[in-house]
Amino acid sequence: xxxxSRISPIDWVRANLFNSWLNGALTVVLVAFLAWLLPKxxxxxxxxxxxxxxxxxxxxxxxxxxxxxxxxxxxxMFGTYPYTEQWRPLATVILLxxxxxxxxxxxLWSRWLWISWLVGVLVMWILMNGGVFGLPEVETDRWGGxxxxxxxxxxxxxxxxxxxxxxxxxxxxxxxxIKAICIAFIELVRGVPLITVLFMxxxxxxxxLPEGITIDKLLRAQIxxxxxxxxxxxxxxxxxxxxxxxxxxxxxxALGLSYWQxxxxxxxxxxxxxxxxxxxNTFIGFFKDTSLVIIIGMFDLLGATRLASxxxxxxxxxxxxxxxxxxxxxxxxxxxxxxxxxxxxxxxTATR
Amino acid sequence: xxxxxxxxxxxxxxxxxxxxxxxxxxxxxxxxxxxxLVIGLGxxxxxxxxxxxxxxxxxxxYGYLGRESGFDIGESLIPYSAANxxxxxxxxxxxxxxxxxxxxVALATILGVFVGIGSLSKNWxxxxxxxxxxxxxxxxxxxxxxILWYSLIINERFLPGPRQAEPFFGMYLTQRGFYFPxxxxxxxxxxxLVGLAVGVxxxxxxxxxxxxxxxxxxVPFPAFWTGAFLIVALPVLAWAAFGAPTDLHMPQLMGFNIxxxxxxxxxxxxxxxGLTVYTSAFIxxxxxxxxxxxxxxxxxxxxxxxxxxxVxxxxxxxxxxxxxxxxxxxxxxxxxxxxxxxSVAIGYPDLVNVANxxxxxxxxxxxxxSIIMIVYLSISLATAALMNWYNKKKQxxxx
Numbered sequence: 001x002x003x004x005s006r007i008s009p010i011d012w013v014r015a016n017l018f019n020s021w022l023n024g025a026l027t028v029v030l031v032a033f034l035a036w037l038l039p040k041x042x043x044x045x046x047x048x049x050x051x052x053x054x055x056x057x058x059x060x061x062x063x064x065x066x067x068x069x070x071x072x073x074x075x076x077m078f079g080t081y082p083y084t085e086q087w088r089p090l091a092t093v094i095l096l097x098x099x100x101x102x103x104x105x106x107x108l109w110s111r112w113l114w115i116s117w118l119v120g121v122l123v124m125w126i127l128m129n130g131g132v133f134g135l136p137e138v139e140t141d142r143w144g145g146x147x148x149x150x151x152x153x154x155x156x157x158x159x160x161x162x163x164x165x166x167x168x169x170x171x172x173x174x175x176x177x178i179k180a181i182c183i184a185f186i187e188l189v190r191g192v193p194l195i196t197v198l199f200m201x202x203x204x205x206x207x208x209l210p211e212g213i214t215i216d217k218l219l220r221a222q223i224x225x226x227x228x229x230x231x232x233x234x235x236x237x238x239x240x241x242x243x244x245x246x247x248x249x250x251x252x253x254a255l256g257l258s259y260w261q262x263x264x265x266x267x268x269x270x271x272x273x274x275x276x277x278x279x280x281n282t283f284i285g286f287f288k289d290t291s292l293v294i295i296i297g298m299f300d301l302l303g304a305t306r307l308a309s310x311x312x313x314x315x316x317x318x319x320x321x322x323x324x325x326x327x328x329x330x331x332x333x334x335x336x337x338x339x340x341x342x343x344x345x346x347x348x349t350a351t352r
Numbered sequence: 353x354x355x356x357x358x359x360x361x362x363x364x365x366x367x368x369x370x371x372x373x374x375x376x377x378x379x380x381x382x383x384x385x386x387x388x389l390v391i392g393l394g395x396x397x398x399x400x401x402x403x404x405x406x407x408x409x410x411x412x413x414y415g416y417l418g419r420e421s422g423f424d425i426g427e428s429l430i431p432y433s434a435a436n437x438x439x440x441x442x443x444x445x446x447x448x449x450x451x452x453x454x455x456x457v458a459l460a461t462i463l464g465v466f467v468g469i470g471s472l473s474k475n476w477x478x479x480x481x482x483x484x485x486x487x488x489x490x491x492x493x494x495x496x497x498x499i500l501w502y503s504l505i506i507n508e509r510f511l512p513g514p515r516q517a518e519p520f521f522g523m524y525l526t527q528r529g530f531y532f533p534x535x536x537x538x539x540x541x542x543x544x545l546v547g548l549a550v551g552v553x554x555x556x557x558x559x560x561x562x563x564x565x566x567x568x569x570x571v572p573f574p575a576f577w578t579g580a581f582l583i584v585a586l587p588v589l590a591w592a593a594f595g596a597p598t599d600l601h602m603p604q605l606m607g608f609n610i611x612x613x614x615x616x617x618x619x620x621x622x623x624x625x626g627l628t629v630y631t632s633a634f635i636x637x638x639x640x641x642x643x644x645x646x647x648x649x650x651x652x653x654x655x656x657x658x659x660x661x662x663v664x665x666x667x668x669x670x671x672x673x674x675x676x677x678x679x680x681x682x683x684x685x686x687x688x689x690x691x692x693x694x695s696v697a698i699g700y701p702d703l704v705n706v707a708n709x710x711x712x713x714x715x716x717x718x719x720x721x722s723i724i725m726i727v728y729l730s731i732s733l734a735t736a737a738l739m740n741w742y743n744k745k746k747q748x749x750x751x
Contacts, residue, residue, distance in 0.1 A: 016476035177383040191732035193693040288493035333491035
């Protein structure tokens with residue numbers, strides 16, 4: 001607003017849209033393109049669209065059929081979780097988002113946060129799985145939709161992180177055998193597509209286990225995600241370790257600290273602080289990657305949308321469902337990305 | 353330590369007693385423990401697997417690759433039918449992976465460079481649009497994007513069926529794919545291709561010669577325009593000299609479908625679009641960061657020397673930006689190649705899709721997955737090796 005009082009709109013347009021012949025031409029082309037695209041998009045998404053869950057109206061309409069979402073919203077959000085029990089996944093999602101919200105505020109980083117996570121995870125498990133306190137038991141293969149996506153992502157991040165730190169430390173270790181094992185694991189996992197790791201989990205883990213022991217599909221996928229995420233996070237942590245000046249290691253050695261004292265009290269606190277922004281980027285990538293469970297036949301947000309559109313009446317409106325799910329993913333990932341930038345700025349001012 | 357420094361002269365230094373808490377002893381101890389655990393776990397898993405395979409009557413080994421596959425593949429770059437072997441089917445899948453990955457890398461690079469430069473533009477509108485493009489596409493899973501493209505293409509609400517499609521300069525864009533005219537085989541086209549190859553080689557030679565001459569004598573030579581002329585003119589001349597053929601196979605409606613000419617399947621288009629658009633957003637961000645990483649003083653100094661803007665971009669900004677851009681760019685190329693495995697979700701027959709079909713048919717899960725892993729690992733390691741070589745070369749130039 002203050003800028004506007006000093007610079008007139010015409011000056012602004014001249015400086016930002018027509019500051020050279022090339023830019024002027026570019027502006028004209030872009031405005032023409034937007035003038036062609038936006039009304040079409042608006043007509044499709046709003047004026048010609050059907051908002052009521054009426055498949056007959058959708059078939060005759062020219063625009064989008066948002067009625068598909070109205071009709072199938074609960075299937076998309078919660079998958080095949082028993083209809084009458086769907087308040088439980090809803091409560092889980094709310095609890096999880098609250099915990100994540102608290103965790104994102106650095107002022108609340110304390111022991112209490114760990115405890116509330118532990119309690120929270122227990123409560124969420126009871127809510128989702130049931131079987132106690134009069135809640136009917138719901139098998140994990142009926143879990144689906146947004147809760148499944150969030151559970152896969154959050155558990156994957158929480159459990160892969162310690163593993164990633166160990167792998168990163170191992171990779172920088174003086175011990176050749178440990179170093180070799182860590183390098184082999186990291187490079188092997190990073191060198192192959194995630195889908196092969198998921199195939200391994202769904203097809204090969206059953207072969208690895210002794211007869212009579214089975215692990216359910218969700219846990220198998222979760223293990224695959226944890227191992228996969230750990231390899232990528234380990235490389236980020238390694239970047240942080242490499243950024244620590246040599247003097248810090250030498251000073252810790254001079255004080256006579258043991259390896260774990262040195263690592264735990266001197267090196268890691270500094271290294272992890274440096275890598276928060278790239279780590280959040282890795283988390284974002286990982287959150288998006290959870291959508292791959294659709295390929296091994298699970299009903300996460302994306303899988304549940306496909307399930308919803310397998311209803312013959314609503315089959316043509318898969319596109320609308322995908323657009324909706326894309327916006328949900330975008331909302332989560334964009335929030336995380338903005339958070340990472342905010343932390344980065346905060347860290348920069350703190351070190352100055 | 354003290355007993356070593358204070359020893360009386362003439363006596364042999366006493367070897368320090370190596371207790372359990374000695375560093376080297378600890379190191380060896382822990383390595384032995386970890387190795388034993390890893391090997392033990394590995395042996396346990398192998399033993400279980402052997403027992404499981406036996407009870408399920410699955411024969412291990414890659415012998416099945418020589419057997420007849422019995423399934424068809426939608427599109428292939430080499431001749432293939434259901435009578436061919438499983439091994440050949442995998443080769444078809446591998447070539448399809450390379451096909452979509454190579455084209456995807458090229459297109460994503462072009463698009464990404466435009467987006468990256470656009471986001472730094474002084475034009476407010478362009479900067480905002482490209483920033484929105486980058487933000488939105490980076491934050492939506494690539495699998496979702498591929499499926500979205502695919503369901504847009506095969507949906508009759510957005511694209512016409514083959515019978516309703518109107519030709520556009522002989523091309524048809526339908527929900528069954530994209531149809532286009534292809535030249536009828538003629539030696540003129542072949543001559544044109546040879547001309548193109550010769551033109552590229554000649555342009556490269558001219559560029560090298562011009563650079564060396566300028567370094568020796570300081571006399572510049574318009575190598576870019578000469579090269580561009582050679583690359584365009586030589587193929588055209590060769591094509592014209594061998595009879596200037598213009599006959600085309602035109603796609604036509606035949607019954608319920610379109611035949612003749614060339615066809616790109618909806619699956620290929622969806623995978624290609626999905627990978628290209630997603631990766632271009634990341635490349636855009638990398639290009640942007642790379643250009644921003646060049647210190648402003650470099651450009652100001654170049655201006656003070658009186659260099660023209662184009663020369664500054666080519667000789668000052670780009671070489672320095674590229675040093676920052678190339679390493680993350682390579683990892684984006686690798687990501688694109690690995691993400692092409694998501695084709696399995698929409699039925700484009702890439703390596704993973706074909707291998708998955710074979711696993712379902714034969715039950716040879718271990719063999720199938722190991723083949724996919726070995727192929728992708730080889731690609732990754734080869735790229736990493738290339739990257740190291742490039743980095744070394746760049747460092748030599750720097751110093």
